[in-house]
Amino acid sequence: MDLLTKGIEIKAVIPNNTDKKLVIDNISQNYPVYKIRLDQLYYNDQNDRIATWISQYKIDNNINHFDLSDIENYNNIIHDFITSSNPQALKNTQNNIKLIGQQETGVVLSDGRIIDGNRRFTCLRNIEKETGKTQYFEAIILDHSIENNAKQIKMLELMLQHGVDEKIGYNPIDRLVGIYNDIIETKLLTVEEYANSVNQTPAEIKVEIEKANLLVDFLDFINSPKHFYLARTMNITESLKDLHVMLKKVKDDDKREDLKNIVFAELLMQPVGDMNRYIRKIKKIVDSNKFFNNFIDEQTVIVEKVCDELEKFPKVTNKEIAKIRTNEEIKRDFKHSTEIFINKVDSDTTRSQPVKQVEKAYDSLDLIDTNIFKKISTEQKDDIQEKLDMINEIVSNIRRELNV
Template identity: 60%
Template sequence: MDLLKEGIDNKCVLATTLTKKLSIDNHTQTYTIYKIRLDQLYYNDQNDRIATWISQYKAENGIDRLDMDNKEQYNRTIQSFITDSNPEALKKTQNNIELIGQQEPGVVLADGRIIDGNRRFACLRNLEQKTEQTHYFDAVILEHDIAHNVKEIKKMELWLQHGVDKAVDYNPIDRLVGIYNDIVENKLLTVREYYISINKTQSEADIQREVEKAKLMVEFLEFINAPKQFYLARTMNLSESLKDLYSMLNKVKDDDIREDLKNNVFAQLIMAPVGDTNRYIRKIGKIASNTRLLDDYLSEQSQLVEKVCDIVEHYPVTTERVINEQIRAQKELQDNFSHSTEKWVSKADGDTSRNRPAHLAEKAYEMLDTIDTNIFKKMSDIQKDDIRKKLDLIQQIIDSIRDELDV
């Protein structure tokens, strides 16, 4: 059904006197806001907020796409994802709508697909079921279809969700999935276009870093034999670990060592040797920062990484159940990873302690070197005497350090 034709004719869609400005394809226009009966609408399955939930549903049901033949069943399925992804946010929005009504209009396509306002739509559906009264969704209706306008619709969706003074409460992994799909996989947008679409709320450099983290996420899923099963990255809470891994890899210049380090971290992410994986991966970062130790650490753990690869190969597809009940049941392997890492972290900490005096001496030199001696001419005698006293104290400390060095 075309909401702007049959919808209006059938009284399912009612025009209001309110309007909303939208910018589409660099053209800003004022659009009428309509009241649309809920049964005429359906969720957007390309909503980045629920990207990992959709990937999980597809994986668990062995399907490539969601069945849209039964629109109500489709809506119930998507609504469960929206609810589970952030139940507190949904509850807060629903309470607000119940109290004062829908304040922010959504944006829908003429066929009923919701581009902006999926959570508000979910709240109204809940309230309609609760009150057993017909509810309407306030929204702009665009004469676009997603098949021929996918790029412009995505840009508009990003602008609406990032650039209109609204907090974007994406799960960080869902955000990475959206960035990967839009910029890397489908090449729908360039980094520059994405940056402009989110109203420049992040720098291009920040978005490029997100792209690289998203690529690492995809590589990890391929490493564990779960290609594009993005929900695993969410359930494993990998956002901080991916950030730390990205930082580690940037400090390593040798390509072979970079690859070994990446595979080592991937292996330990799936094994989870200790409870707090994010904190554990940060410890590896200490070792990665020490070029003298890193190669030996990776060599010692190489056999452990190979064992992880062998275990993963036993399963046609790695699922959450396989990870929790099979792979992470290898307690001896987990302990070996942990003991080895703790040993090398201690060595890295020792190196840091030994190098600390040199770092502090260098810092002291840099601070003193920044003094502009020309300013002394403008100082009073009292100010100059104060500086001389402090220099005397500094000299005493230097003499004491030199004496200790000569022992």
Template identity: 65%
Template structure:
């Protein structure tokens, strides 16, 4: 049903005198805002905020379609609620107190492009009060089949401009980036960056992290089960792994390190996995130590791979009850890693004086000696005093080196 035709005719859509400015197809204009009865609307299952929840639902071999609109809405409403209950509660209290302040955006068939959370709050209030509620929104004469790119760019612009991206679960955002840029080729890096007001370099880094997430899920035999990445809280670890890999030039070392970290992310040797993986960065910064570390842990990594191969599909239950039940492997991972972190710390401490001496030289080398001709005698005397102190420190260091 077209909301702008049938909806107005049957009075489920009520025009208002309000407008909202939107940039659609790179054209900014004011669009009329309508009040739309809630039963005419349905959630957008392509909303990035619930990307991992959608993947989990589909992974459980359940079909998600809009044939039964109310059942569909109840399912998505659960995802919206679980994804950020505190934010939802705050928004609902605000709407209950002063009404809907920010108009949403919907397509003419009722799909909500912007305002899924506000729609949820209004559904809750309708159930709570028994009074018919209306969602205030712009109605675009677009459809998902023919305007997918424009709709996604508009959605990103609105989501990151009005509700702010801080309440996105980082993994949900990575899933959205992967789907839009890599999997479906819907947007280019430049188009995505423009839509969310970030640099292309930032989005390229996010794309690489998203690819690592997909590789990890394939490594554990759980392809595209993105909800596992969310429940395992992998965002910070993926960021640290990306940083480690980007500093390695040897392809073999990169691949070995990646597989080792994937194995440890799956096994979770210690409670705070993110902090544990971050500390591995100390080892990765020293190529010699890294190679010895990976060689020592290679057998453990193979054991994890063998454990994964025993299960055709890896689920959260399989991870907790079978794979992570191998406490001996977890302990060996932790023991070995802590040993090599200590070695890396020790070597870093021994190398620190040379690094500091190099920085001191670089600082002195930047001094423009031609400027001395323009200085007063008092300024020159001040520099001589500082150089005397530098020379005293150098003499003291050289004396210790000769002992």
């Protein structure tokens, strides 16, 4: 049904006698705001904020598209995704709407698809169910269809959801999935178009694309291609970020691929509880020219054992991951090997620390311009002399220890 014609005619859509400024295609314009009865609206399944939940549902139910013939059932499905993605944020928003009403105007298409305001719509559905009173969603209605204006609508959605009015951030994995879908998979948007829509630079988005590709590579490695929800449940966002930084430091292509597979295998096996902190420690080894190659050689042997385990499961889900992680031998091997190399790096750093500190002290003293002594006061000279005496005493102590 067209909300701007039939909706108004049956009084399911009521003019609110207010308007809101919106920028579409770089044109700023005031649009009228309407109060829309909830049963005339439906969620946007292309919302990047719940990308992993959508992906999981389609995989679990072996579908490519949602059936929109039963809007109520469809809305109930997406409603659960919105709720599960950030329960506390939803609760806070719902309490706020109960107290002072809907403050932020949403944006919908003329067929009822919500482009901005899915969370507010969810809160209003909850309130309507709790109170039994008909609720209305306040929104601008755009006379567009997603079939004919997909790029324009996606850019508008990104702009609105990343704008100053949006208080709740994306789950980082959902953000990467959205970038992968919009720029790499469907090529709906260019890097520049995406960057402009979210008020970031193309360079920043290119970094996010690299992380998104790492995410895809990880899922391929564990025999779960594009099962993005697994990355969300495994909480690997920070580890992927650290891996991205590590890979930038490795110049050899083969070593870079080996390092990537090592981190992927460790994330799959989860040898310790806090994997983000564990992976972060591996950065020390990568920074060490002295131990990095031996670390790669030793860990690659363990990665081969993980690959043998993965061969038992052509398709991997959370259930298979739990089974693979019961292999305590591989987990012990990973943890033992990593801890040994981290200790080696730490010990080497401790031994080399005095040399670095002496070099730093020398450089600091060498930078002093002695000509300035002619221009400073007697009091300042006395102060310098006192500090030099203290330095001489420290140097004498160091010399004595070196000769022991």
